Amino acid sequence: MSKLQLSIAVGNYDRIRPLVDGEIQIEGVDPVFMLQDPEEIFFRAFRHADFDICELSLSSYSVKTAAGTSPYIAVPVFPSRAFRHSSIYVRTDRGINRPEDLKGKRIGVPEYQLTANVWVRLFLEEEYGVKPSDVTWVRGGYEDPTRVEKIMLNLPSDVRLENAPEGKTISSLLADGEIDAVIGPRAPSCFDPGHPQVKYLFDDPHQAAADWYARTKLFPIMHTLGVRKTLAESHPWLPGALTKAFEKSKALALARLSDTAATKVTLPFVEDHLRAARKLMGTDFWSYGFSANEHAINRFLDRHFAEGLSSRRLEARELFHPATLESFAI
Template sequence: MPLTVLLGDYPHTRPLKEGTVAVDGAECRYPESSPLPPAFARMVRDLAYDICELPMATYLQARDAGIPVTLLPAVLVGSTHHRSLTRLPESPPIGPADLVGRRVGVRAYGQTTGLWVRGWLREEYGVDASDVTWVTTEDVHVAPYVNPSYVVRSGAERVADLLRSHEVDAAVLGPKALGGQGAGLVPLVADAESAGLAWTKRHGTVPANHLLVVRDDVLRDSPDAVRAFYRALEQAIADTTGERADPPAGRAVAAGWSASLRACLEIAGRYALEQHLISRPVDVAAIEKETAFLGT
């Protein structure tokens, strides 16, 4: 049976979808989902695909909930997120430390951009997740998860609408949303780019937004096909280095285990535990051991 592989549209995935990088020994089909987030929910709720791109926070929550998927060590999307915490340009110029006791909009409490933003808020400004009321427009992808008491649901369709209706004081927007619904909004961090780069230097990694997983039954029944796909993805990533965005986003995209990926998973796991997105610590060594079949 062909592998059903759900991937976003990036320079490093197009060679696979277009067939210019072959998957030797396996047939792959690439369904499309626009926008991508509904596909993430279908994967962790219904195991809808054999291999699927998955946000970092969704992967950590899925693993915590015992959903039968295994990480394939690849980062498909990543960047810094100090610019992701925004406000209206005409609103009072509050800073991150001023968010204690305020309301902040976010697509879902389990959104990965929110995970990274809340992480640096605590690290750099002493603002815990529970110090803020998080106002969401969507549910988390992993169905068994229950939001903490400091998370409330809005009837708004888009996060930027929460700002413009003055329902929140600030909003978290992912990379794509910043250039779309978030056009004209300004970051709460005065020099967001420099702050983000300082974070990467301090931690030795770039925050990963989207990883890759395979269903456990597919891995058990068709390990050679999974290996063939992964090798082709490695090749596609290597072949498109010059086509990706400038650092740090371009540098985040990578295949294979590295000190950067290990650090990224460790930090994201710590942030997720602090924010009550998961119930127990993340064992990165165990995750890496599960991928030994790849020979990486």
């Protein structure tokens, strides 16, 4: 039997490289990898279903799954996870010294329904009492004013969502003081050069996230891996083969990261960060698989439905191909 030649669009992560470099094989598949930024992958996946297999925004995928319109079915592989306490950028001249001070402010977002923003709104409300209806949301591209929301939204009536003025970006609005804050997965361009009036909301986002994890045991899932439904139906072995291969690839990347004889990434003290992550979160801190992540997925889906983003409260199992919900044991 000849192997399936399939397109696979993912980010260029260390946990993916063993697959891209051919060190780990996907059983029955001759992959054509396309390493792209998430924004390009998601736009092409949800507008045109361009890829056979691809990284998917957890939020956009949940919207589509609830509506019954997703061309993809996911496997419990999570190429991107991130704590999002570093995703809130504020003006220093608006009296925003703590999360509660965001009430009544104008906050820019590249898209309202982005996964990162769902997680941020979750902890802002649960930890600090800041509800989505407490602020005015201004939607626009970070650096390109033509960026649009990929998914049609039906938000609660008390949520105020405006479009950025024509020709304006949310980065420029923040730099010019026309909005008070930005929430999103990337830093606005005015932040990195050190704009004198733009800073993180949390003075120490790392510590704030670690404290939150210690209380909640939540390591936010950003992206999952989708396979075109028609492929999964024609080749029922494929979802399991993908899950197995991506797990092996991640394990190899972590083994290399643990080898301190020669640092594998261009960052000093990486071994200290790895040790601290394992002390806080356990050895398998970046877990794949359904059972290990059911808690985080359910918390996300609760929030997603409460915000009016998904049309019904999804069951966690609905997101994933049935063959990937359990695995064999010896």
